[in-house]
Amino acid sequence: MNPAPNLFLIGPMGAGKTTIGKRVADQLQLPFHDLDHVIEAQTGVAIPLIFELEGEAGFRRRECAALAEYSALDGVVLATGGGAVLDAQNRARLAARGFVVYLETAVEVQLARLARDRKRPLLAAPDRRERLEQMAALRNPLYAGIADMTIRSEHEHAAQVAADLYQRLQLVWRRAPAPAAA
Template sequence: MNTHNIILIGPMGSGKSTIGKMLAHSLDLPLLDSDKEIEQRTGATIPLIFEIEGEAGFRDREVAVIEEITRGTDWVLATGGGAILREENRRLFAERGFVVYLHASVHQQAERTAQDTQRPLLQNNDPRWWI
């Protein structure tokens, strides 16, 4: 495990991207963001990928991107909220960095994600169910 690599995990709306930016800046390390990397590589938004490939297709892409972008050292990684669901990612996280779980209450998560239309799993009748 490389402790100069920091991996932020947690549910959507827990602050992984926000805290990742602050932490990377404070430690003078690059910020890796798996969701942004997927969007950049595909030229598609996360909701569009979910629509075309489904969640399983998106998760396959996520595993491949995380495996590739975490090969180096000295970085902060902000993961997608569901990245931890895949065994391959859990193994990579344990091998490649220091994992930090960010917790937020359901109320905080709902408040932070209420206006976000880029979260496919929240586009239901009751987003709190997913949170």
């Protein structure tokens, strides 16, 4: 068993982190948080507006602060944004404070799932495939580097992926209380 106080879901946009995370959180009877939704609630504006006003660097600063806050909780399921792993401090927090599940998804599947999505600033590119491939080349090794478990999230319905993930978690993860602060 790999004890950790939290369950963190990482992976690219369109992998199903929020949909699968909510279902697994229900099965585990733990509260669920989506880091992008947390940032929107804290700022009172949508992420595309944060990107427009503050750029990606401003958004990433907010993301780091929100991740520091929410990864410090005890007993939560947290879906990160796809780019949260770009920051080394974020990766360290995720690895130290939770059991990390990488929802792996092919670019083809992302393209299909995100075909109608016009709200993601990083997809506002002339060639979405090329943009997703560039992000995958940079991010996939980072996801794999901190993952305690990798699960493919592209072949089945989200409910089945969540059920499979829950079953696998029963074999390898147990929620442990957070270590006492020194």
